[in-house]
Amino acid sequence: MNTHIVGVEISAFLDGALAVEDRARVDAHVSACPQCRAELESLRHLKLALSSAPRRNMPADLALELERRLVTGARWWTPLARPAFWIPAGAVASAALAVGLWLRASAPGEEIPLEPLLAAHSRYSAEALVPEENSVAANYSAQMTSLYADASDSEAE
């Protein structure tokens, strides 16, 4: 049997972030290895639960520090991240790793959407001494449509 898959790779696999050849290798290994499959399922459920839970924003400094520690710490903890270590270590350690990985993996999804900022800029532009009121009103109301519309606001084609 191939070497067990490390936690980082399992997380990347779940996020669809692996290269095609790595994904095929992990796929083949997981289908043949019950330990790694169990680890994969465990992480999958944990990520799902975390992503649907209400979020409280972590201060940016703390998030960056955690991220930095996760990256710089990867070298020493990587060998420990094999299933042989994780299974006896139990759910707490698994959760701690998953939270860390989730923080990193979800970073792109955590971006602030641009639309409210564009709307705030447009709204303020209309307060200018020489406003382009009609142009700004057109932009602003269109941005409101984009922010608050539902499917019924889209055109048929």
Next chain:
Amino acid sequence: MPTPRTARPSKALLAALLAAGVRAGAERLPEPSALLDAALAPPAVPYQGRVMVAQWYGRARTGELMTSAEEMVVHVSPPDRVRREFLAPDDSVARVSISDGDQESVLLIRSGKTVLGNALRADDKVLPAMLERETLMSNYDLSVSSGETVAGRPVWRLTLAPKVDGKSWQTLWVDAETKVVLGSKRWQPKRPFASEARFLSFEPRKVQDPELFRVDDSTAGAIQARGLAPEFLTLDQLRERTGAASRLPDSLPGGFVFESADLFMVRKSPIRHARYTDGLSVLSVFETDRPVSLPKSASIPAGREPLPGPLRASLSGKVLQWKIGARHYTMMGDVSRDLMAEIAKALP
């Protein structure tokens, strides 16, 4: 509770003064700053008309100009009631914005939702109007010409030319009789960015039904939009409110001065919004703890000055993003990429 903004002199009074000035010398053009004041004053007569708005906002990856156009029907009743009906391509009404002077609403027809907020100019800004006007006069040269018509009516053409490279020019076509702005264009020479609004038809003194300007806040789909009720904070108030030492400066290159700040939340993340003005153009600088998603338009390459981060085009102006330490900055405005780069360099 919004503080009523300091009353502006009426367009009727300014128009009378302006007319007296013009009559004094038979064919003399109006004095530019007096014409500007008359054009910016509240309307003296009710009117309605059809307006075409066109915008050019950069080039696509294919090299083609990105453009947008929309028509609207405008109803205005002095001093500050405005109704705009934005038309779909088939002339049906797609959305309606109404201001009764105190409240403003945007009705999204298809979904039946109404977005509510404060009316424009319902609150006092931080920078007094007189200082904002002085800022404008120190940053732009004004000139007037005649001989044109808009919607079949004789207009004065008032041009505001920036004294610094990289900023937009502004042209206003002011109705010679009513002083209503019948055309407005903001543009940059040799650059694919401009916005223009021009009356296609104009009916002055058309009595307007008061019902047209009724803001209905009882609609089931009413939403209190944060963006429609901006605050006007000083930098000190912003610092007190956030408890964090914001290092936003009082002025920026290109003649921009701090006007006011706002603080709001998006997805539980605080957004510090600093607004700068040169009297005509406004720049927004957003300070956030997380990155902001960028428009999907093609990246604008750096010019003479290196850019600190990606620059994209949007209908509301260029968007530049960069990061310093743990803070993310997003700047929006309609100045050139080189001036944007220079301004970004001046921020902490």
